[in-house]
Structure formats: C-alpha cells, structure tokens
Amino acid sequence: xxxxxxxxxxxxxxxxxxxxxxxxxxxxxxxxxxxxxxxxxxxxxxxxxxxxxxxxxxxxxxxxxxxxxxxxxxxxxxxxxxxxxxxxxxxxxxxxxxxxxxxxxxxxxxxxxxxxxxxxxxxxxxxxxxxxxxxxxxxxxxxxxxxxxxxxxxxxxxxxxxxxxxxxxxxxxxxxxxxxxxxxxxxxxxxxxxxxxxxxxxxxxxxxxxxxxxxxxxxxxxxxxxxxxxxxxxxxxxxxxxx
Amino acid sequence: xxxxxxxxxxxxxxxxxxxxxxxxxxxxxxxxxxxxxxxxxxxxxxxxxxxxxxxxxxxxxxxxxxxxxxxxxxxxxxxxxxxxxxxxxxxxxxxxxxxxxxxxxxxxxxxxxxxxxxxxxxxxxxxxxxxxxxxxxxxxxxxxxxxxxxxxxxxxxxxxxxxxxxxxxxxxxxxxxxxxxxxxxxxxxxxxxxxxxxxxxxx
Numbered sequence: 292x293x294x295x296x297x298x299x300x301x302x303x304x305x306x307x308x309x310x311x312x313x314x315x316x317x318x319x320x321x322x323x324x325x326x327x328x329x330x331x332x333x334x335x336x337x338x339x340x341x342x343x344x345x346x347x348x349x350x351x352x353x354x355x356x357x358x359x360x361x362x363x364x365x366x367x368x369x370x371x372x373x374x375x376x377x378x379x380x381x382x383x384x385x386x387x388x389x390x391x392x393x394x395x396x397x398x399x400x401x402x403x404x405x406x407x408x409x410x411x412x413x414x415x416x417x418x419x420x421x422x423x424x425x426x427x428x429x430x431x432x433x434x435x436x437x438x439x440x441x442x443x444x445x446x447x448x449x450x451x452x453x454x455x456x457x458x459x460x461x462x463x464x465x466x467x468x469x470x471x472x473x474x475x476x477x478x479x480x481x482x483x484x485x486x487x488x489x490x491x492x493x494x495x496x497x498x499x500x501x502x503x504x505x506x507x508x509x510x511x512x513x514x515x516x517x518x519x520x521x522x523x524x525x526x527x528x529x530x531x532x533x534x
Numbered sequence: 535x536x537x538x539x540x541x542x543x544x545x546x547x548x549x550x551x552x553x554x555x556x557x558x559x560x561x562x563x564x565x566x567x568x569x570x571x572x573x574x575x576x577x578x579x580x581x582x583x584x585x586x587x588x589x590x591x592x593x594x595x596x597x598x599x600x601x602x603x604x605x606x607x608x609x610x611x612x613x614x615x616x617x618x619x620x621x622x623x624x625x626x627x628x629x630x631x632x633x634x635x636x637x638x639x640x641x642x643x644x645x646x647x648x649x650x651x652x653x654x655x656x657x658x659x660x661x662x663x664x665x666x667x668x669x670x671x672x673x674x675x676x677x678x679x680x681x682x683x684x685x686x687x688x689x690x691x692x693x694x695x696x697x698x699x700x701x702x703x704x705x706x707x708x709x710x711x712x713x714x715x716x717x718x719x720x721x722x723x724x725x726x727x728x729x730x731x732x733x734x735x736x737x
C-alpha cells in the first residue's frame with residue numbers, strides 16, 4: 292500500500308512522471324491514484340507539464356531541422372527509432388533546442404582549423420551521428436569587456452563541449468561568435484548564429500579542440516546597419532584531471 | 535471526483551453484480567478520473583486513450599457481473615490491471631495490422647498523423663509550456679525542468695551538476711506543476727471552444 296509519507300519521502304510522484312519507479316512501486320502508486328484525488332490531480336498536471344515541455348522540444352527540433360539541412364539525415368534516423376528509444380530522441384531534441392546552429396558545419400570547420408588544412412575534413416556523412424554525450428558549460432550572461440573568467444576542465448569521456456552563452460539583450464537576429472587565444476589569434480569564428488528560445492547562443496566544440504590555456508570569446512550582433520559588439524567572455528581551460 | 539474506501543469498493547462490486555440500478559454509473563463516476571488518466575498514460579494518442587478507457591470500463595462491468603473480481607476491495611487495482619492488459623493487446627493488434635500487406639481503404643484514418651483533438655491539445659500544451667519557461671526568471675530552474683523532463687537525467691546528477699540540494703530540486707518541480715496548471719487554466723478561460731469544453735469535462 293502506498294502512503295503519503297512514503298510518496299513524499301521517496302519522491303514517488305516525480306519519479307513516476309519520468310518512469311523511474313520499479314514495477315511494484317508503479318503498480319502501488321497507480322492503485323493509490325484510484326483512492327486519492329489529491330495525488331491524481333498532482334500527477335495529472337505533472338504529466339501535462341512533461342508533455343508540454345516535450346512538445347516544445349519537438350517543435351524546436353522541427354524548427355532547427357527546417358533551417359539546418361545537415362540535420363535531415365539525423366532526423367530521418369530519429370524517425371526510425373521505436374518509442375522505447377524515446378530517451379535518445381528526447382536527449383537529441385534537447386540538444387536541438389540548444390543547438391540552433393549547424394553543429395555539423397561547425398565541426399567540419401573546426402576540424403579544418405585544428406588540422407591546419409593538412410588533412411581533409413571529415414565528410415558530413417561521417418559526422419552525421421547523434422551527439423548525445425557532451426559536456427554543457429554555461430558561460431553566463433555576456434556583457435561588455437572585463438567580464439569575469441569562466442573556468443572549464445574538459446572531460447575526456449565526453450565527445451563535445453557545448454558552450455552556452457546567454458545574451459543580456461537580444462538586439463540582433465543573428466550573431467557572430469569569435470573564439471580567440473590570449474595572443475589575439477582567431478581560432479574559430481561562427482557566423483549567422485541564431486539565439487535559441489532562451490536567448491542563448493550555443494557553440495559546440497569537439498572536446499579535443501580546447502587545449503589548456505586562456506581564451507576570449509567575443510559576441511557581435513549582425514544587424515542591417517553593421518556589426519555591433521554584444522559582449523565578451525573570458526574562458527580558461529584547465530588541464531584534464533589525471534585518472 | 536470522489537474516491538471510495540475499500541469496504542465501499544467491495545459493496546459497489548456487489549451491487550453491480552446484483553444488477554442494482556445506478557451502480558454502474560457510480561463506478562464510472564468514482565473511478566473514471568484515475569482510469570482516464572492511466573488510459574492516457576498507456577497510450578500515445580488522445581483518441582486511443584478514449585478507446586482504451588471505454589473498453590476497460592465495459593470489460594470491467596462484464597467481469598464484475600460474472601463475479602470474476604478476485605479482490606473486490608482492491609477495485610482500483612483490478613481496473614488498472616485490465617487497462618494495462620488491454621493497452622498491450624491494443625498495441626499488438628495495431629502492430630500486427632501495420633505489418634499486414636493490405637492497403638488501407640481510402641477513408642481509413644492516417645495513423646501516422648495525430649487526430650485533430652490531439653494536434654490541438656499538443657499546440658495548446660506547448661504554448662502553455664513556452665509561457666511557463668518564459669516566466670521562469672532563473673535560468674537554472676529552466677535547466678532543471680528540461681533536463682529532468684526531457685533529457686530524463688537523474689535528479690542526483692542534475693543536483694550535483696547544478697550544485698543544488700534535492701529539496702530545492704523537488705521544490706522547482708512542484709512549483710512548475712502548480713504554475714503550469716494556473717497558466718493552463720488562464721489560457722483555457724481566454725480561448726473557449728467546444729473541443730476545449732469537451733476535454734475539460736473529461737478532466
């Protein structure tokens with residue numbers, strides 16, 4: 292029998308919503324829903340909220356796909372997945388929500404820069420795999436020069452690093468993000484980046500790209516009248532931890 | 535919505551089996567809310583959920599009339615098990631039908647597209663969720679919601695990453711649920727319509 296103290300202490304309701312109860316717990320909780328109008332109301336609204344968020348993610352994924360032809364193959368791959376693999380889809384949908392830019396194009400570009408064009412860049416076919424294992428690093432809200440430094444310690448087990456750059460205000464439809472080193476050399480530049488639903492620009496970098504050192508990330512708005520500075524973030528990449 | 539004590543549940547089973555007038559309606563009234571919720575959870579489309587709900591109720595009444603309820607005091611558990619089994623059967627039938635090399639008749643519903651009610655509810659639900667996300671001033675709270683409900687990351691991992699306690703984490707979820715409900719109700723008031731009203735009646 293499921294009691295309210297147990298529901299509260301073991302966070303049964305929230306775990307139920309995301310399918311994290313054992314079969315036995317789930318059966319007991321669902322039986323409890325027939326006896327408790329209060330829990331039924333809570334779980335019903337929780338379910339609506341969860342569906343709503345997923346629908347937002349799906350819509351954003353569709354929007355990103357419409358503007359990013361490189362994702363077409365990826366979405367076709369997704370459509371072939373079974374409902375049981377929804378977690379993978381959900382993870383990717385989240386990635387698409389925070390990835391309005393064309394990650395694959397960025398990866399090709401980054402690869403070319405890193406290798407100094409000595410080796411051919413990987414084909415989009417090779418890259419058209421879902422990236423689900425990444426480290427998300429929030430760089431906070433970008434403001435003018437002189438902002439505090441964000442430290443990042445790369446995780447060698449992650450394939451990519453997603454830098455999340457929140458804009459203080461959105462004055463332009465498109466932005467340019469430039470990653471430079473301490474000496475002022477441009478290491479990478481992303482053009483025409485569109486802020487996502489949360490006024491945030493996301494830059495995806497292969498984990499191996501960021502070697503220890505200090506970097507400067509400059510954000511500029513691309514408006515009809517020209518380029519306007521939008522802010523700057525300083526990033527310090529620490530050496531990977533041993534072991 | 536009312537709920538029944540175990541002894542009352544057993545009494546209701548007895549009265550339905552005895553053919554007492556009104557007892558069947560009482561079953562739907564007392565257990566319909568939870569049953570409808572579970573039917574929706576076990577299916578992907580609103581229309582399938584309604585089929586499952588109706589099918590479960592009919593089968594339950596048949597079994598009660600035939601005295602096939604082993605534990606009448608746990609009527610909720612009985613209804614839940616029936617709904618679960620029926621949903622599995624419904625899914626298998628649909629999958630089997632999809633594998634048959636027979637062309638659908640021209641007027642057959644297109645199962646690859648959501649039915650109009652589902653599509654409408656999805657749009658509205660997404661709008662309310664967008665409003666909720668826009669209202670959340672603290673970006674960390676948005677991240678909690680997205681990572682828990684969409685990415686399905688564990689609470690433990692999210693709390694560790696964001697350096698927040700589990701109390702705060704569950705408070706964010708609790709507040710978001712309440713706020714979502716209020717926004718939905720405000721949204722419903724501003725956009726009345728026959729579909730919305732029928733849906734609201736089912737709630």
